[in-house]
Amino acid sequence: MNTNDEILEWRDENLLPLLDRYGRIDLYKNSSIFHKLQLARYTVLDQYGGFYTDYDVYWKKPILECLGERINSDISVIQRKSVYFYRPPQSWPKLKSQEREVIKTTLLDDFVIFAKPGITNNFLKFSIERAKDLTMLKDNLTEPFSVYSLTEWILSLNRDVQYFLPSEIYNDESCTLGYHDNMKTWEIKE
Numbered sequence: 001m002n003t004n005d006e007i008l009e010w011r012d013e014n015l016l017p018l019l020d021r022y023g024r025i026d027l028y029k030n031s032s033i034f035h036k037l038q039l040a041r042y043t044v045l046d047q048y049g050g051f052y053t054d055y056d057v058y059w060k061k062p063i064l065e066c067l068g069e070r071i072n073s074d075i076s077v078i079q080r081k082s083v084y085f086y087r088p089p090q091s092w093p094k095l096k097s098q099e100r101e102v103i104k105t106t107l108l109d110d111f112v113i114f115a116k117p118g119i120t121n122n123f124l125k126f127s128i129e130r131a132k133d134l135t136m137l138k139d140n141l142t143e144p145f146s147v148y149s150l151t152e153w154i155l156s157l158n159r160d161v162q163y164f165l166p167s168e169i170y171n172d173e174s175c176t177l178g179y180h181d182n183m184k185t186w187e188i189k190e
């Protein structure tokens with residue numbers, strides 16, 4: 001469905017020079033595999049922009065068609081089905097009428113991301129800074145670049161953010177654009 005597109009495979013030999021330009025070599029080398037993947041994903045997106053998708057997303061339409069009007073936004077991510085009860089940091093400007101009370105917001109997932117160049121580096125900076133406050137960490141396996149951090153960062157943005165809805169791309173084969181097979185059944189398929 002995407003015959004005119006090129007798939008780029010990022011390995012240490014082409015990734016490390018890019019991470020070095022961002023000053024992230026030491027962080028990368030001292031991170032878990034999960035954090036390495038996140039650092040690579042967001043650094044490449046920041047440098048070049050474009051569309052990131054997990055391997056276990058099965059697309060039903062060409063990717064440009066799936067993007068639609070979202071191609072005009074600064075960043076697009078997918079909304080999760082779960083919600084997050086959240087108190088914005090005091091350092092943020094007041095959110096209209098929400099002041100500092102706990103708000104309920106939809107969590108965001110990052111198995112599908114579209115971003116313009118120069119956007120996602122701010123997410124990495126935000127997440128690294130956020131991780132210094134141990135009370136913000138949900139667990140050590142997924143921090144600092146978790147869905148919680150992504151959601152908080154998106155809430156703090158004053159940019160054009162658009163979303164893929166769960167009815168478009170999620171863990172249900174009835175979704176209109178793609179199906180995220182997060183049960184990892186692709187690992188045992190021939």
